Amino acid sequence: MHLSIQTRRDIVDVLHQRSLLATAEFYRLINRKLPVTILRLTVKPAGREFFHVVDSQTGKVLGFRRDHNEACALARRLETETRP
Template sequence: MHSSFAKRCAILEGLRERARIATAEFYQKPSVMPPPLAPLIIVRPIGNNTFSLINRTTGVIVAERFGHNDATSHARALEAKAAQFSIRQFGQLLRNWRLSIGAILAVLVFFGSHL
């Protein structure tokens, strides 16, 4: 890579980072509401009144529906289902509680044995 091009890339990356930091600081102000999160499911027309529902993070086609109303209602239902508290999240919560209680008990046993 040419040195002037590398310098320009480094300068632009520094400016992007400063812009990210300034944006984060702006949304930390108490009177400013952050913008809504982007939707998880994107509805795209295929043709002949057929729409594909695409997962935005992976780019995988989740489903295909006929009619715009049916496609958007199914996308809303999928997003609501994704927002629910899953079994995996429940297991992680229990694991974290178990680890924190175990650490507290270990500290109490350690200090109790030295008294």
Template sequence: MQQLIIRQELPSLLLQTAAARMAFEERRRFTIERPAYQVKAVSRGFYHVIETSTDKVLGFRRSHGEAIAYAKQLTIRARDDIGAEG
């Protein structure tokens, strides 16, 4: 009796397994875009603004809020290509 129940449920379980594997493969293909600039605490009250593609320090600020604002400013400049002209 138990084998009969298992045989009846097996095809549905295999379909669920195949669907779960396909969903997993789709999630693996998503790429997460890294931010162009990152703020990193270096010491107490001192923050570097780093370009994530090259790991170069582009500037520093004394407060976290100012460093975040500078990173946003750099992102806007890069998006609008303002920095390329001079």
């Protein structure tokens, strides 16, 4: 991986962590529990052109798409269909 890409990823990761900490601090100040959102399905790149929709509990691929946005839409649709 190119050094500038890795540097950017590191910076984005740190900013994400700071955002999570700030959100947790906000909820602590207003005396409320931090909402927990656990998504069962995730979208992962597979090769150069495809994206897999993966069940995080089993690790099985439930579908794939060529476009990332379409893969995310599929994951959202499957997520709503599989909720009890």
